[in-house]
Amino acid sequence: MKKFTLALAIFLSSFFFSLGLSAAAGAPCGNYLSSDGSTKGECEEAYINPKDKASLQRGAQIYMNYCLGCHSLKYARYKRVSEDLEIPLDMFQANLIFGDQKMGDLIQIGMDSKEAKQWFGNTPPDLTLEAGLRGADWIYTYLTSFYIDDSRPLGVNNKVYENVGMPHVLIDMQGIQRSVCKQIPLIASNGGLKQDPLSGELLTGEKCGFLEVDNNSGELNPEEFAQAMLDLTNFLAYMTDPMKVERESIGTYTLLYLFVFTMLSYLLYREFKKDLH
Amino acid sequence: MVTRIMNWFDDRLPLTATIERHLTKYPAPINMNIWYLAGVLLVVVLVIQLASGIWLLMNYEATAEGAFASIQYIMRDVEYGYIIRYMHTTGASAFFALIYLHMFRGMMYGSYQKPRELLWVLGWLTYVLLCALGFTGYVLPWGQMSFWAAQVILSLVGSIPVFGEELLTWIRGDYLISGITLNRLFAFHVVLLPLALIAVVFVHILALHEVGSNNPDGVDVKKFKDEDGVPLDTKPFFPYDVMHDLYAIGVFLIFFVTIMFFYPDGGGYVIEYVNYEAADNLKTPEHIVPSWYYTPFYAMLRAVTFPLFGLSAKFLGFVVMAAGIAIFVALPWLDRSPVKSIKYKGIYSKFFLALFVVSFFVLGYLGSVTSTPGRTLAAQIFTVTYFAYFFLMPFYSKYEKCKPVPDRVSLS
Structure with missing residues (x-):
């Protein structure tokens, strides 16, 4: 019986372990090539922090100015955003609400979805829950992966979402980004860098699909742009899960209570157990 | 009062x-x-x-x-x-x-x-x-x-x-x-x-x-x-x-x-x-994919890839899936063992119960991923082993050698 239980336990733990490994695989980010050329299709990690109010405020500013024209946030309300992000009501109303919408309104847009479908080939999706659907890493990588492609009707393409119908709205901010080829060091079969056996020089090979921004073509330098996109990603992650901070703090108190409860009930159980022996 | x-x-x-x-x-x-x-x-x-x-x-x-x-x-x-x-x-x-x-x-x-x-x-x-x-x-x-x-x-x-x-x-x-x-x-x-x-x-x-x-x-x-x-x-x-x-x-x-x-x-x-x-x-x-708790049965559904007796593969898969859930109800009448607990049952009962657990988990995994020919074959094999636990029970539970059961409970 002991052996039976043990064997089952070993099987189950190895099973769940392998399940965890297999879940990590997959290529969610399309043709995106990492900056050192080692991985393709893996998203960049978006280091965002839901407690960083300044980042969220900057993200909201970018969203309201650049994205809201086409992408609604129709399950969320202006007022909640202004409260959660600690943006004073009057300032929010003056700078982040356009048209005659009220603070208590859902964040809708005026664009007609049928017409939008004709213009872009697809209706631009509502983005309230996009971070839940695709994950923050995906959004961040997508936002930074637009590049010039003259074969596309809008002149741009995206590495993460090939042939996407969306224009590069932030091109003024980022500048001209191109997909380029680079000479990169070859990797030998043992995992090290490949060297010329005679001269010892590193061998290189050409690899295409790297993203490079033309110098000084945008309003922001690459670091500033990356930060701006992190802010925007942070804002969208907040949109999907606005209660994350509050939820985790309530959760912590609930757990503390349960630890005390469980401890007391254990002591009680131990007292009663004495009767039985 | x-x-x-x-x-x-x-x-x-x-x-x-x-x-x-x-x-x-x-x-x-x-x-x-x-x-x-x-x-x-x-x-x-x-x-x-x-x-x-x-x-x-x-x-x-x-x-x-x-x-x-x-x-x-x-x-x-x-x-x-x-x-x-x-x-x-x-x-x-x-x-x-x-x-x-x-x-x-x-x-x-x-x-x-x-x-x-x-x-x-x-x-x-x-x-x-x-x-x-x-x-x-x-x-x-x-x-x-x-x-x-x-x-x-x-x-x-x-x-x-x-x-x-x-x-x-x-x-x-x-x-x-x-x-x-x-x-x-x-x-x-x-x-x-x-x-x-x-x-x-x-x-x-x-x-x-x-x-x-x-x-x-x-x-x-x-x-x-x-x-x-x-x-x-x-x-x-x-x-x-x-x-x-x-x-x-x-x-x-x-x-x-x-x-x-x-x-x-x-x-x-x-x-x-x-x-x-x-x-x-x-x-x-x-x-x-269905929710995780249905995936073993979803794998059974997809495991049936061939029509039989003029019935479509989809219908047969449906039947197998429903049978996978329904079969539990027959357990009291499939088990012919004189003892109840696995502790005192023979080696075959232990083997088949373990096989059942393994089949259940593997099917659960297979039901949650996209199917490939290799995975479909695995799902077919484990569907068979899943049902083997039930259908062979009248035989292995009857003829295996059980351990003697004590009169009163044992406290380990």
Whole structure:
């Protein structure tokens, strides 16, 4: 019986372990090539922090100015955003609400979805829950992966979402980004860098699909742009899960209570157990 | 005073008798182990689901146009609505995790054997009702996965020969999955199925208290009684088991709350990521997977890839899948072993039970990933081994050599 239980336990733990490994695989980010050329299709990690109010405020500013024209946030309300992000009501109303919408309104847009479908080939999706659907890493990588492609009707393409119908709205901010080829060091079969056996020089090979921004073509330098996109990603992650901070703090108190409860009930159980022996 | 109040009630209702029968004098075997906790935890989860369900119902809108938005309304605008919803979604997964453990306990210790056949059948019925509740509830948020899971599962009805298509239209109430389908699944989920579940659980517990709890040794504790007629190897359920259970509930809630507040998506298992997108009947998700608790049966459905006797592969898959769920009910009559507990059963019973567990998990994994020819073959093999546990049981349980069972429970 002991052996039976043990064997089952070993099987189950190895099973769940392998399940965890297999879940990590997959290529969610399309043709995106990492900056050192080692991985393709893996998203960049978006280091965002839901407690960083300044980042969220900057993200909201970018969203309201650049994205809201086409992408609604129709399950969320202006007022909640202004409260959660600690943006004073009057300032929010003056700078982040356009048209005659009220603070208590859902964040809708005026664009007609049928017409939008004709213009872009697809209706631009509502983005309230996009971070839940695709994950923050995906959004961040997508936002930074637009590049010039003259074969596309809008002149741009995206590495993460090939042939996407969306224009590069932030091109003024980022500048001209191109997909380029680079000479990169070859990797030998043992995992090290490949060297010329005679001269010892590193061998290189050409690899295409790297993203490079033309110098000084945008309003922001690459670091500033990356930060701006992190802010925007942070804002969208907040949109999907606005209660994350509050939820985790309530959760912590609930757990503390349960630890005390469980401890007391254990002591009680131990007292009663004495009767039985 | 208290005695007078109790007397007043006792003259009109068997109050004291009921309390004694089900709590203070219900004899629980002293050697019950950790596996016996799943039952009480299931009752806890049932209460969680009923309570959170009622509050969700206060704000949910059962229309194709409004369902998805009303969930977000609950998540964002209703005070602590997200806690109520996460409680319900986490509760759904906990319900299945626990009922699988509970069923496995019964299989391990032969809790379905005489005189507990009816108890087992009633328990199986709660499982079937739970499957139906899980499915109907999953459709209600009206996300992409809700819609397409409903599409896939209901379309199985359409594979029934001759009148399948018409039956399907009748069940859907429409020519495709629509708001009408949503409405009827909603009615089942909030009225019919929970009512039936509560009734069956109630009778399940009544039946349990009639025949008494089994124990890890599978011996009859009622054989030896003291001079008062109380079985020797038992303790009163209240207070001893209740105190024990209270402690167990605490530990369980720590896990439950951790998922609920910190990992409400459960890595895509508790709430699937695809369901963050509203239902769209023109856009099929890349791959449709059911909730984790149905994946073993989904793998069986997909394992049948060939038509037979003029019946379509889809229909046969449907039959195999339904049989995978239905077969549990036959266990009391498949087991011919003279002993109950796996502790004293022979090597074959142990082997086949282990094989069953392995098959169940492997099928569960296969049902959650996209199928490839290799995976389909694996699913076919493990479907066969899954059923082998049941269909070969009359033979291996009868002819194997069992260990002698002690007269009284053993405490290790």
